Amino acid sequence: MDVNFTLRLREDLQYLHVKASTVDVRRKLLKYLPTRKLNRNIDTSMIQEFLLSGSIGVTCLVALVTGLVVYWLIQKWKYNFPPGPSGLPVLGNALQMDSKKLHEQALEWSKKYGPVITVRLVDVFTYGGKDIVFGNYGPTWKIHRRLASKALRYYMQGDALEHRIHEAVKTAFDEIDTISGQFDPVEYINFIVVNIITGLCYGGKYEFKDKEVQYILETGDEFTEKLGAGTWEDIFPPLRHVYKTALFKDVEAITDQLMERFIRKKFKEAESTFSKENIRHFTDNLILARMEAEEEDGGEAAKGLDEDHLVQTLGDIFFAGIDTSRFTLRFALLHMVAFPDIQEKVQEEIDNAVGRDRLPGVGDRPNLGYTEAVLHESMRLSSVVPTGIAHVASRDTEVSGYRIPKGTNVVINHWGLHHDPNAWDDVDRFIPERYLDENGKLGPKPKSWLPFSAGTRVCLGEFVAKPELHLIFASLMQRYKWKMESGLCPDITPVGNTFQLATKPYKVIAEKRV
Incomplete structure (x- = not known):
């Protein structure tokens, strides 16, 4: 000022x-x-x-x-x-x-004020900070995070993720194979992702066009759209206790639908049929991790963790996993249509490393470095969660010589990092080679590539999301050659808001390769 x-x-x-x-x-x-x-x-x-x-x-x-x-x-x-x-x-x-372009505004402001800037904004929805994404850093949060991480690693020990991915893409491929001419791939990408994340969290699987899949996607999209529009309660949080605007009431109602009527219901169903001898999915692993924590050190490790914590953890994994994965894949597919020469290189690498007789597996990732580099570059340019998640300073601290008081919301502008011309050569060009070493293998992660954030608050599901996205993308590239009708040009300009970016609607033609 x-x-x-x-x-x-x-x-x-x-x-x-x-x-x-x-x-x-x-x-x-x-x-x-x-x-x-x-x-x-x-x-x-x-x-x-x-x-x-x-x-x-x-x-x-x-x-x-x-x-x-x-x-x-x-x-x-x-x-x-x-x-x-x-x-x-x-x-x-x-x-x-501008709620639709705050990430772009912040990058422009940083050119004038420097890499650390002050902007006055938002509040969030959570069970009083009882989730991992929004919860404040502290002893309870650390225990909560450790239990959730342990549960995810339990699940990842076997081939459950690979099996889920293969099952979902095969079902989608059976549907796509029947299509002649151009079509919107969104429905098929959504189906694959929802099936995988649902199976991971709760077990079971969906048939194509299942009503529950549509409910999950439509309700989630409505929540993101309304939250991204911003409310007066964001500016004056105490207002929610005096007079709630119609938009705020809508967001509360959708939150209740998603968390209470869906996530908590699923948790209760899993809890009622839980058996230590038959661990079926992530929810079971989460319940098991809590039980083991209660048995350690007289239960000290689990103190302060109630059912709300576990329900919120499921919500974090489920909805964050679905939205980021499906929007990332929509961009990746559109980028391949826009850059057919790069698509050919990806398919050549897959043919050489995997062949065409089987689907790519988790064990193939080290030999598919170029494919993963392409995915990384698509994630950089799209930045589907442009400003990440706001966290709170747990104590007075100092950043770049500035004093930040306890309780201040701190946000990383991921979109700004990914579009900073000082950090990336030819920042607006699609160049997968920037992630490869001199041997053509995937090199160290560039310090300004942070789609999963960084540090203590790095995305809990990163080690699940990376192989999931890689296998789905590689399977789509292996099975089909993707293009548009002659004369049409892909529009890769993102749409959305500061919470989430997506592609504009587009149609493609899928020519079967396998």
Whole structure:
């Protein structure tokens, strides 16, 4: 925030403290509201009219805002926050942000203010921080994370994942083989991914066009769309306890549908039929890991973990796994249509390393380095979760010389990292070779390639997602040659919001190779 703005605000607050009436407060606050529309959703003339109305509600609101402004100034003086775009008191940058392109805005702001910037934004939905994705770092979170990781590794010990993938792609291939001409591949990619993740979490499998698959996908898409639109409760979290907007109520209702009526129901079903002698899926492994933790050290390791923690863990793995995987594969397939020479190289590598008589397996990954490099480059350019997940500073800390107070939301702009011209040569070009060593093998991960985040809060399911995505992608490339009708050009421009990016709808032709 610029110095002149801060000095003006300080003078006005001193005036209001000494002799202001409520009307004075309202008129002073109006000085800090722009007279134009800040974005397509909010007209500040409505706010101005509201402030001058003189109602009791306005008086209370103004008093609250004045107190918050004073608190905000104290925080500003106390901490050396990173620089960032100037905003309004209390509202911060909320009225400046474009929820569909915040990741792009943040990259532009970083060019002016540096790699660490301050932007005022959002709150999240969770069972009071009882999940792994949004939960605050601490002793309970570490135990929770360890149990979930242990459960996943139990599941990955055998060939269960490979078997699930092969079963799902074969069913999808049987359907695709019957299609002549162009079609939308989204339905088939969605089916493959949902079948795999459902089998991993709960066991069982779906038939093509199963109603539960459609429910999962449609409800999940609706949740992402509404959450990405942003609500007033994001700007003023206490508002949810006083008056909930229609959009916020919709998001709450969808959250209840997904977590209570689906995830918790699945958990209860697994718990009621659980047997230590017959571990069937990730949910069973999670229940087993909790039981073992309760038996260790007199149960100290499992203290503080209730059913909500386990339900939220299932929700994290299930929905995060489905959305990121299906959007990543949609981009990867579209990139292969856009770059047919690269598609041919992938298929040549698969033919040489695997052949055409069997599906690629987990054991083939070391010999499919170029295929994996192609997938990595597609993930970089698409960045389907552009700003990752917001986490909270567990204590006052320092980053690049700036003081960050405890409780501050910290976000990594993955899209910005992946599109930074200072980190990548020919940043907008599709170049798989940038991930290979001099022997043509997959080399060390570039430090600016972080689709799964990094550090203690790295994606829990990374070691499952990587082989899953690789095997599905390799199977699709092995089976078909993918292209568009003659004269059509693929549009790889992403659509979505700061929470999630996807491809525009597209149609392809699949020519059978196997």
